[in-house]
Amino acid sequence: MKAVVFHDIGDIRLEDVPEPKIKEPTDAIVRLTATAICGTDLHMIRGTLPGIKAGTILGHEGVGIVEKIGSSVRNIKVGDRVVIPSTIACGYCVHCRDGYYSQCDNANPNGPFEGTAFFGGPASSGPFNGLQAEKARIPFANVGLVKLPEDITDNQAILLSDIFPTGYMAADMAEIHPGRTVAVFGCGPVGQFVIASLKLMDAGRIFAIDTIPSRLDMARAQGAEVIDFSAEDPVAALKELTGGVGVDCAIDAVGVDATAPKKGPAAKEAKLQREQFKREVKEIAPKTNPSGGNWKPGDAPSMVLNWAVEALAKGGKFSVVGVYADASRTFPVGAAMNKNLTIRMGNCDHRKYIPRLVKLVGSRAVDPAKILTQVSPLMTAIDAYKHFDQRQEGWIKVMLQPADAVAA
Numbered sequence: 029m030k031a032v033v034f035h036d037i038g039d040i041r042l043e044d045v046p047e048p049k050i051k052e053p054t055d056a057i058v059r060l061t062a063t064a065i066c067g068t069d070l071h072m073i074r075g076t077l078p079g080i081k082a083g084t085i086l087g088h089e090g091v092g093i094v095e096k097i098g099s100s101v102r103n104i105k106v107g108d109r110v111v112i113p114s115t116i117a118c119g120y121c122v123h124c125r126d127g128y129y130s131q132c133d134n135a136n137p138n139g140p141f142e143g144t145a146f147f148g149g150p151a152s153s154g155p156f157n158g159l160q161a162e163k164a165r166i167p168f169a170n171v172g173l174v175k176l177p178e179d180i181t182d183n184q185a186i187l188l189s190d191i192f193p194t195g196y197m198a199a200d201m202a203e204i205h206p207g208r209t210v211a212v213f214g215c216g217p218v219g220q221f222v223i224a225s226l227k228l229m230d231a232g233r234i235f236a237i238d239t240i241p242s243r244l245d246m247a248r249a250q251g252a253e254v255i256d257f258s259a260e261d262p263v264a265a266l267k268e269l270t271g272g273v274g275v276d277c278a279i280d281a282v283g284v285d286a287t288a289p290k291k292g293p294a295a296k297e298a299k300l301q302r303e304q305f306k307r308e309v310k311e312i313a314p315k316t317n318p319s320g321g322n323w324k325p326g327d328a329p330s331m332v333l334n335w336a337v338e339a340l341a342k343g344g345k346f347s348v349v350g351v352y353a354d355a356s357r358t359f360p361v362g363a364a365m366n367k368n369l370t371i372r373m374g375n376c377d378h379r380k381y382i383p384r385l386v387k388l389v390g391s392r393a394v395d396p397a398k399i400l401t402q403v404s405p406l407m408t409a410i411d412a413y414k415h416f417d418q419r420q421e422g423w424i425k426v427m428l429q430p431a432d433a434v435a436a
């Protein structure tokens with residue numbers, strides 16, 4: 029079967045690989061009808077989320093049809109149409125029972141303290157082969173698959189695998205209630221779902237910060253007040269637009285590949301921090317391999333952390349879902365401490381949120397497909413990766429269809 033295979037930093041290929049097999053009685057095999065590319069995949073190829081084993085199939089978003097099940101999978105049958113939560117969880121340890129699925133004690137074969145287990149991630153996360161493939165093995169399938177109603181399309185369901193739950197969890201961790209003023213840093217796919225979730229929770233005002241016109245346009249279309257960090261200083265703009273108070277909540281939907289403004293009033297300040305940012309990049313990504321305008325790490329890893337802490341009102345809430353690798357160690361702790369901020373963060377507990385979001389989409393309270401901008405065959409995955417990596421205008425979220433699904 030065809031799959032996107034990681035070879036090295038800056039080197040991914042679409043290749044023929046052996047089909048997956050059932051290994052444990054709790055496994056299922058799913059034939060994928062849709063998969064997608066996430067900002068997390070980009071960190072791995074750029075080298076800012078290192079440690080991927082050569083040969084690992086990438087991708088952690090998937091929708092498909094169950095083809096085989098092990099003898100311990102009792103709630104799913106062959107032929108069911110399902111969405112796959114990106115993180116892998118056993119469903120029976122104390123953390124899973126509490127809803128902290130990404131902190132499962134049993135899913136990661138390296139042990140309970142080695143981090144979140146997910147598809148297509150670094151060696152420390154399993155490694156598990158990912159979902160940018162024609163088929164995939166799903167461990168703990170009784171909790172690792174969520175059945176889909178017929179009236180939810182693949183174009184909607186693929187967004188329920190990772191990025192809608194992540195956006196929703198970001199808003200949940202920021203303790204949104206009606207009236208809250210919120211700044212969302214990053215208008216990529218995750219930032220767009222943060223905004224959609226804030227709307228569902230009736231946040232009062234939503235500010236969206238980025239610099240890519242099509243991404244800011246999409247944020248505005250969702251009802252956010254947009255700030256282009258290459259045209260304005262985002263902290264000054266947030267203060268000015270909130271009567272000098274700052275925002276109640278800030279959400280980081282950017283992560284380790286944050287970039288510094290190259291023009292506008294914020295560029296001057298960022299320039300002063302250039303040496304510090306350079307040191308951070310060196311520490312976080314000892315190896316990089318940019319080529320032909322692709323796979324370039326962000327040049328200001330802690331930029332959003334600084335901006336968010338500065339822009340928050342006293343006693344504000346900061347929620348971080350942007351991904352930072354273990355080697356990221358720069359955070360403005362003094363400024364945050366002295367403002368009595370509350371900070372929450374983490375890998376998404378996908379399985380906790382997906383059933384609720386399936387219902388919301390089924391009820392038409394929200395249409396996640398509005399954020400999907402590209403549907404491409406899996407065969408064109410590498411090109412699609414390159415466009416998404418360069419954040420080309422209009423390339424916001426890419427779904428990939430394995431060959432069988434395209435023909436169907």
Ligand SMILES: NC(=O)c1ccc[n+]([C@@H]2O[C@H](COP(=O)([O-])OP(=O)(O)OC[C@H]3O[C@@H](n4cnc5c(N)ncnc54)[C@H](O)[C@@H]3O)[C@@H](O)[C@H]2O)c1
Nearest residue numbers: 067068194214216217218282283286287349350351375376
């Ligand atoms: N916690 C989780 O479980 C989880 C799940 C999915 C994705 N993520 C992470 O969420 C982040 C976003 O993912 P995505 O798919 O939307 O990625 P993306 O790369 O498409 O989007 C990032 C956006 O941030 C913008 N940006 C860069 N520097 C900025 C700055 N200084 N200020 C404001 N915006 C800036 C970029 O222009 C881009 O639009 C990534 O770090 C990804 O790894 C986390």
Ligand SMILES: [Zn+2]
Nearest residue numbers: 066067068190
């Ligand atoms: Zn992801």
Ligand SMILES: [Zn+2]
Nearest residue numbers: 118121124132
């Ligand atoms: Zn568990």
